[in-house]
Amino acid sequence: MNYWIKCSRFFCLSILMMGSIISVSAQEEDDLLSLLGDTEPETELVYATFKTSRIINLQSIENTAAGVLDFKIAHRFGVLNGGFYDLFGLDQASMRIGVDYGLTRWLTIGLGRSSFEKTYDGFTKIKLLRQSTGKKKMPLSLSLFAGSAIKTVAFSEPERDNYFSSRMYYTYQGILARKFSEGFSLQLSPTVVHRNLVKTKAEKNDVYALGMGGRLKLSKRTSINAEYIYLAPNQVAPDIKNSFSIGFDIETGGHVFQLHFTNSTSMIEKGFVSESVGNWLDGDVHFGFNVSRVFTLKKK
Amino acid sequence: MMMIIKKMIFILLVLVSGNQLVAQKYFTKKGEVSFFSHAPMEDIKAVSNTGSSVLDAANGKLQWAVLIKSFAFTKALMQEHFNENYMESTQFPKAKFTGTIDNMTAIDLKKDGEYNAQVSGVLEIHGKEKKIATNAKFLVAKGKIIATSVFKVYLADYGIEIPSVVKDKIAKEVEISIKSNYELLDKM
Numbered sequence: 004m005n006y007w008i009k010c011s012r013f014f015c016l017s018i019l020m021m022g023s024i025i026s027v028s029a030q031e032e033d034d035l036l037s038l039l040g041d042t043e044p045e046t047e048l049v050y051a052t053f054k055t056s057r058i059i060n061l062q063s064i065e066n067t068a069a070g071v072l073d074f075k076i077a078h079r080f081g082v083l084n085g086g087f088y089d090l091f092g093l094d095q096a097s098m099r100i101g102v103d104y105g106l107t108r109w110l111t112i113g114l115g116r117s118s119f120e121k122t123y124d125g126f127t128k129i130k131l132l133r134q135s136t137g138k139k140k141m142p143l144s145l146s147l148f149a150g151s152a153i154k155t156v157a158f159s160e161p162e163r164d165n166y167f168s169s170r171m172y173y174t175y176q177g178i179l180a181r182k183f184s185e186g187f188s189l190q191l192s193p194t195v196v197h198r199n200l201v202k203t204k205a206e207k208n209d210v211y212a213l214g215m216g217g218r219l220k221l222s223k224r225t226s227i228n229a230e231y232i233y234l235a236p237n238q239v240a241p242d243i244k245n246s247f248s249i250g251f252d253i254e255t256g257g258h259v260f261q262l263h264f265t266n267s268t269s270m271i272e273k274g275f276v277s278e279s280v281g282n283w284l285d286g287d288v289h290f291g292f293n294v295s296r297v298f299t300l301k302k303k
Numbered sequence: 304m305m306m307i308i309k310k311m312i313f314i315l316l317v318l319v320s321g322n323q324l325v326a327q328k329y330f331t332k333k334g335e336v337s338f339f340s341h342a343p344m345e346d347i348k349a350v351s352n353t354g355s356s357v358l359d360a361a362n363g364k365l366q367w368a369v370l371i372k373s374f375a376f377t378k379a380l381m382q383e384h385f386n387e388n389y390m391e392s393t394q395f396p397k398a399k400f401t402g403t404i405d406n407m408t409a410i411d412l413k414k415d416g417e418y419n420a421q422v423s424g425v426l427e428i429h430g431k432e433k434k435i436a437t438n439a440k441f442l443v444a445k446g447k448i449i450a451t452s453v454f455k456v457y458l459a460d461y462g463i464e465i466p467s468v469v470k471d472k473i474a475k476e477v478e479i480s481i482k483s484n485y486e487l488l489d490k491m
Contacts, residue, residue, distance in 0.1 A: 035357035035366040038488060039330055047372065051387050068379030185393055223388045224466070254388075256469045257380065302377040 049134040052144065052182040053190075055259040055295050056103055056111070056128075058216035058230045059248040060267055060275040061192055064144045064180035066130050067105035070301025075101045075115070077270045077293040084286035092289060099270040104300075117271060124271045126150035126174075134181060148176040152273050169200035172273035176214075186220035194232070196277045207238040210277045218252070226252045228261070232276055239277055246279040261293040327360045327487065329412065329448060334483035336369045336398075340474040347381065347473065349374040356483055358450075363407030365422065367400040367481070389463050395430040404439070412485070415443050422452065428461040439481075448485040453478060 053063035056073065067073045077099045081092030089095065101115025101124075109130040116123050132145040152172040158165045173196070180190040192214030201208055216230035232246040250263025266281030266288055267274065281287035334354030340347045354369040371392035376382040386392040402424015404410065410418040423436040439452035455478050458465065465473045 035328070035359060035364060036355060036368055038328065038357055039332060039355055051383055071379060223391075255466075256384070256472060297380055299378045299380070 044137045046135050046139040047137045049136070049144070049182050052134070052180050052188045053218055053228075054226060054252045054254050055261070055293075057261070057293055057295075058190065058218065058228050059250045059261065059263050059265060059293075060246065060270055061190075061214050061216050061230050061232070062126075062128060062146075062148050062176065062178060062272075063216070064146055064178050064190055066109065066111045066128060066146070067103045067297070069105045069108045070299060071105050072298045072300050073103040073105075074296045074298065075099075075103065075293060077101075077291065079265065079268055079270065079289040079291035081289065082281060082286065083264075083288045083290065097268050097270075115271070117269065117274075119269050119274065121155040122152050122269075122271065122274075123155065124150060124152040128178075143179055143181040145180075146178040148174070148178060150174045150176075150272055152271055171199045173197040174272035174276070176272065186226075188218050190214075190216045192216070192232075194272065194276055196273050198273065198277065202240065206240055210238045211235045212276050214276070224254045228252055228263070232279075234277070242280055243277065244279050244282055246275045247283060257297050259293075259295040261295075263291055263293075264288050265291060327412070329358045329360060329485035330488040331356050331483040331485055334367070334369070334481065336367075336374075336479065336481055338374075338477050338479045340477045342474040343471045345472040347376075349376045349382070349385070351375070354481070354483065356485070357488065358404070358485060360407065360410075360412050363404035365400070365402055365404055365424065368397050370397055371395065389458075389465075390429055395428075397427075398429075399427040400435075401425050401427075402435075410441055412441065412443055412448050415445070417442050420450075426456070428456070429463050431461040433460050450481070450483050450485060452481045455479070 053065050056063055056065045056067060079097045081089055081095035083091050085092050085094070097117070097119040099115050099117040101113060103111055103113040105111050111128045113126045113128070114124070126148060127150075128146055128148045130144070130146045132141055132143070134144045135141045150173070152174075154170045154172070174194065176192050176194045178190060178192050180188060182188045194212045194214055196210045196212070198208050198210070212232050212234045214230060214232045216228065218226045218228045220226040227249070228251070229249045230247070234243070234245055244266060246265065246267045248263050248265035248267065250261050253260045253262075265275075266283050267279040268281070268289060269275050269278060281289065332355045333352055334356050335350065335352050336354040337348065337350040351369050351373040353373045354367060356365070356367045358365050371390045372386060374382070374385065376385065402422055405421045405423055407420075410420060418441040420439040420441055421436070422439050424434070425432050426435045435454065435456070437452055437454035439450055442449045442451075455476055457476055459475060465475070
């Protein structure tokens, strides 16, 4: 009797030990790293929703990184329906030279000068929310943009009382964007353009518009971009059209080349939102490009 | 007779399980992994301090893993391109090493000293695996264990393409340095 108790106790002990050995060796066959346990998921910010800080004309959700200067040259040639005589618009060109600078990772400022109506512009862009996954989930990114422009071309009616304030234009824009996948991003840009002086009483000083833009990546370094800016009715002169642009981005190291077709001549908000006159159906379309070159002024 | 067999089994079991108890595993979650490449126009370097590793001193088995997105660069755009264009880190989030220290018997991590280790195994970067062999050093002093290693990898081995326009900025060969403090893993 005593023997059997002893024996069964021993048996149980052996089984227990066997069991522990088996479990240990089973664990060993697994990933050694799994012994460290599940690491807490960290918040992962979404990067590169767009290749650069413009979709085509519209500001994209991207900010210039802190300490980085982005030198931008943009051209819009004449209209394609100018025909062979104007080499499909290449004889004329409107341009903007500008710089964007990242003061911090959430604040970008920019300055530029457009040949079209000799206009100077300046802007501030603030990042409020960033799309992220992991611990903190944020479905989209949000930025605010505020810009002003000074038209310095001589007044068309010099005999009239002209005020400096009549040269000023202001733009306020919210930028909502989401990178749906590696290759596909969408953006919405509700916009208000305020014009101090308009031509007729029928035209509104405040113009409300909704910009929409997206990109589809073709490869790691190229993408197709498009944008459309819808103007609410009865705000602008009847010949003003909604801006529509379609383009192609190529990124090569520190440069981004953007080639596109657009019915807007101007490359700043007050112009392409509220003054686009080209009709796509008539071929009133400009070929154009933006070239961006970044310089890292301050290293992290 | 019965008793002797029982005793033998018991001793055997104690021996085997005792061996398991002696088996010491070491780990780090703050391993430093850095890389450096020199090209005619640009030197590129980046560092991550969140590499994790487990070393089983009983059999020399060694594993490493590091998140590609954890590498920090001095130039923001470089970091973006590294993730977007070269490492495709959303698709291939980790680099991993699984291998062994082939001369583990000559290394005593409980005794102060400097030990040379021969490491071999499989390195996985950008979703591609390749066998590598390299040397490492273990420095044991006052219970602290510091492991270091420097080795080179060829980007082409891991399917990382360099377009011709940037070939003067990115070298084909990258030097990887690893440094970590191993601590005893108390898993029970």
